[in-house]
Amino acid sequence: MQVDTGRFPLNGDWWYRPGPVEERFLQEDWGGPSEAQGWQLVHLPHDMTEMPLNGFDERRLAKKGCYVRDIATEGRADSQLSCAFLEFDGVAVSCRVWVNGRPATIHRGPYTPFSVRLDSAEDEKVRVLVEVDSAEDPEIPPFGGVVDYLVFGGIYRGVWLRHCGRAWIDDAWCLPRPAHEKDTWEAPVHVTIAAIEGRAAELQALHVVVRLFDSGGDHETALAEASVSASQEVSLLLALASPRLWDIDAPYLYRLSITLEDAAGRILDTVEKRIGFRTAVFTPQGFFLNGRRVFLRGLNRHQEFPWSGYAMGPDAQRCDAQLLKRELGLTMVRTSHYPQSPHFLDACDELGLLVFEEIPGWQHVGDAAWQEQSLRDLQAMIRRDRSHPSIVLWGVRINESQDNHEFYRKTNELARTLDPDRQTAGVRYIRKSELLEDVYTFNDFSFDGDTGPLTAEPGRVRHKSSPLIANPSRVLPSGPAPYLITEHSGHMFPTKRFDQEERLAAHALRHARILDAAMGDQRIAGCLGWCAFDYHTHKDFGSGDRICYHGVMDMFRIPKYAAWVYASQVEPRERIVLEPASRFAKGERDAARVLPIYVFTNCDAVDFYRGSRLVGRFFPDRRHFPNLPHPPVVIDDVIGQLIDDEGWPARDAALFSRLAGKALAHGPSRLSPTEQIQMGLFMLRRRLSMRDIEVLVMRYGMGWGARDETVRLVGIVDGKEVIERRFGADSAARRLVLEPDLLVLDTSSDEEWSSTRIVVRAVDQYGNTAPFVFEPVHIELEGPARLLGPQWISLQSGAAAFWIAAGRNEGRVCIRAGVPRFEEPAQVDIEVIQRSYERHEPGN
Incomplete structure (x- = not known):
């Protein structure tokens, strides 16, 4: 008899009811859920509490709710040959599960998967009941202290029904590595076999077959086989000459098929993985992918969405990854501060977006039981995700926690046991912290000055006592070590998308300056900003409305100006970016100043037009941003060639444009004594009064009364016009x-x-x-x-x-x-x- 095997989604036809489980739900004669009893039919993923966008009381999230699903078992193969599991990708925060009224399991923790055996009773129909408790349990990470994010309750990730034989593949993973022979790679496939209780002795003649296919799945590139017995771990080695490498620009994925057969040749279980051939190493000289130094330009991501909390399906998860990689041009994302959706990680594999994944937590480390739960979280995270080529770093330390030698000795030891080839890291904000991990990951909030960057000279930091970033040698506990900045900006300068233009531009410039400083230090492997999207939080954080406005995009994934700092760093052949940090209104900024205008672009130059007339051509500011691949273009003159209408000599026209531009940017009082003398001599030569100067500035600079308010920005690449954007002070x-x-x-x-x-x-x-x-x-x-x-x-x-x-x-x-x-x-x-x-x- 053939064994029915496979993994099937099981997300429809669930019933949900608010409140704890009632004893009658567990009785054999209970008729089941119905709308008349207060149940509603839901389709997973599901959020138990639809919260308003802001201004709510987060204590409303603490509640219990029940889910019920009937699973038909008619037509299944002989129960002596097969068994079934119900696999949950994520339930928040904790849950109890019953199968046909009998306790099946208890799971604690909102971010890790778990499974339930269904075949312990030979029933024609299996009824699964799940009681979810979304309260913040202080014995479960990330809780126990204050937490700067919210956890939304429910069965918020997918559920799967898995059929397999009386023995099955309990775990399988592979992380390829170069072999000793030139251009040859080896892919060790690690497989763990499990069996029905009491049947392991009967299953001594099992067979594991491992096949490697190209990305299309049509061509078999490698094969390995081994004989195993139940409850055994086995490693099989695949060898491949000159494989196609997985890289951020060409993320090639192979398909790995692992099959378990019994002595009669019946397939008991099949598992498939996607793997990539690549090397990823952090060193004191930076990060190297396939031997090539890559600067890790990235952001942190929370997995929540407006109104739905954590409960979002695969499309939204994939769209987030595409947005980070393709729209913002990132090379790395940090899954702050917990393991995130398998769909998101799958998309990172497909897109070539590197991932730093970390265990749940935020500053607080609890007692011994809490730490044991954290170790279980770490084990579940690594077991789930260690075949992903996109993941290059395990976060084995609670975010921003204090040193804890014994606990972090255990987390590092566990991670290295489960995955010896991937490096570990631990995010801290502490200088000279004990380094037990492979990489010193540091939340660098050194920059706390320059609160008005648009009123300073372009690119200049006014407070010299506040460096942009810390010197790694003054942060590391002793000697050189791999070093990665994992947060910056964020709470230091919260910015709403509906803030005044100057604050939005200042927010963007903070990201640009810190990113530029990090790229200029070869000891720094990368720089991850805080954060990608605005997110919900507790009353102790944020702006008082339960939102932290720390993202370069808002909660709707709509960009603020800071998003264009990252997007503009991609090469023009990939995508042309031309985004000004201005609305081109005449009174939006303090004192009606209109300059400078920062344009975040990857063009070689920008031509600036007012109406139909060219003001001038402006170039990237490499003086103040020497390390960015594409520094912002700074438009510091809105008069330019327009002043030629006055018929002045070129020297006087250039002088007036320069001094008027500075006044329009910083106010007339910022003119230096030398510049004031220059202006006075110019006025004498041209026989102009102060009133005349004001009229000229209003006419050519501010454009008061202009009939054509159109502003055009034209991007130039290789001497050719490649993109155009239009704006206007008469916007309506x-x-x-x-x-x-x-x-x-x-x-x-x-x-x-x-x-x-x-x-x-x-x-x-x-x-x-x-x-x-x-x-x-x-x-x-x-x-x-x-x-x-x-x-x-x-x-x-x-x-x-x-x-x-x-x-x-x-x-x-x-x-x-x-x-x-x-x-x-x-x-x-x-x-x-x-x-x-x-x-x-x-x-x-």
């Missing part, structure tokens, strides 16, 4: 637009629900976001999808976003969004395609 909101990340959603009855983000923007006549529109937007949906969150949302500085989730049925979804000021609503259509059923094997 004209219409709403909807911009979905995805136009087609795949769905099936038991997959995690498919979703897409839809950005809604009020745009002006130039196609730019109208930044001062804060009106409510009404959202309507027609078709096989549902809205995640409320029907009414408010624009924030002209933009917001919402997510929709596809249902089971295929068809067209029409989304409309409207505000009273616009006659016509914005509309976009999304196609939902019913996907044919596919069998799933475990990923990485």
Whole structure:
């Protein structure tokens, strides 16, 4: 008889009811959940408490809820030959599970997977009941102290039904490495076999077959076999000559298939992994990927979303990875401060985005029991993720905790036992901290000065006592060691996307300056900013509305100016970036100053036009940003060639433009004594009064009364115009637009629900976001999808976003969004395609 094996998604047809488990739910004669009893049908992932965007009491998150799912078992193979597991990717914070009314397991911790055996009772139908407790248990990391983020309760990741034989593959992983022979690599595949209790003695003649396929899965490139017995660990070695390497620019993935057979040749279990051939080493001279030094330019990511908390399906997780890699041009992301979605990590593998993954926690280290739980979290994280080529560093220390020699000796020892080839790190903010890990990872908040960078000379830090970054030799406990900056900025300069332009630009310049300083020190492997997205937090942190506005993007993944600092560092052949840190309004900045204008771009130069006339060509500021691949372009003159209308000699025209530009940037009082004398002599030569000077500055500098307010920025690469952006001081909101990340959603009855983000923007006549529109937007949906969150949302500085989730049925979804000021609503259509059923094997 053939054994029925495979891994199947099981996310549809769950029932949810708020409140703790009741005794009647566990009785054999309970009729099951129904709407009449207060149950609702849900599709996983699911969040138990839909919280408002801000201004809420986080204590509302502490609650219990129950989930029930009936699983049909008719038609399964002989129970003597097979068994089944229910695998949970993530439940927050802790849970109890019953199978047919009998206790099955207790799991503690919101971020690690666990499984439940279903075949202990020979029933035709299996009923699974899960009681979730989302309270912040002080005995479970990251809790016990204050925590600068929130954990949202529910079965918030996917659930799988796994069928296998009476013996199965309990664990399998592979991390290839170069062999001693030139151009030859070896891929050691480590496999652990488990069996039904009491049956191991009968299963002594098992066979493991390992096959390696190319990325398309058509061509077998290597094969290895071994005889094993139940409850045994075995390592098989695959050899491959000149494999295609996994790299950040070309992330080539091989498919690894591992099959377990019994003596009769029946397949008992099959596991598949995707692996990459690469080397990744941190040294005191930097980080090296495949022997090439790569500076790690990155950000930290929290995994939460507005209204849905942690409960977001695979599409949103993948879109986050694509945004970080493709839109922001990052080379690394840190999963702060916990293991994140398998879908996110899969996407990092596919995109070539390097990952620093760390155990759950925030500053607090608890008692011995708490530490044992943390060690279990670490073990589960590494066992789950150690085949991912994107992961290059294990975080084995609680974020920003104090030294704890015995605890961190154990975490390092455990990580090196489970994965001897990957380096360890521990994030701290302490200088001269004990280094038990391989890499000293440091949250560097040295820079606390220069609160008004737009009022200083471009690129200059006013407070010399506040360095941009710390000197590694003054941070490391002794001697050179691999060194990575894991946080900077963040709480030092919280910035809302709806803040005044000067603060948004100052926020961006902090990131640019610190990134430039880090890139200029060869001892620093990389620099990860805090953080990618704004996030929810406790009352002890943030801006009082339960949000930390620390991201380079807001919670909707809409960029602030700081995002363009990172995006502009990619090469022009990959993507052209041209983003000014200005709205080009005439009174937005203090004292109506309009200069300087920082343009974050990877162009060689920027031509600046006002109306139809060229002001001048401006170049990257390599003087103040010598280490960035693409420094910002600083426009420090809005008059330029326009003053030629006065017919002055070139010397006088250049002098007036330069001095007027400085006055427009910093105020007339900032002119030096020498510059004041120069202006006085110029006025004598031209027979001009102070009133005349003011009129000239208003006419050519401020453009008061101008009929054509158009500002054009034209990017130049290799001497050619490659991109153009238009703006204007006469900007006025004209219409709403909807911009979905995805136009087609795949769905099936038991997959995690498919979703897409839809950005809604009020745009002006130039196609730019109208930044001062804060009106409510009404959202309507027609078709096989549902809205995640409320029907009414408010624009924030002209933009917001919402997510929709596809249902089971295929068809067209029409989304409309409207505000009273616009006659016509914005509309976009999304196609939902019913996907044919596919069998799933475990990923990485």
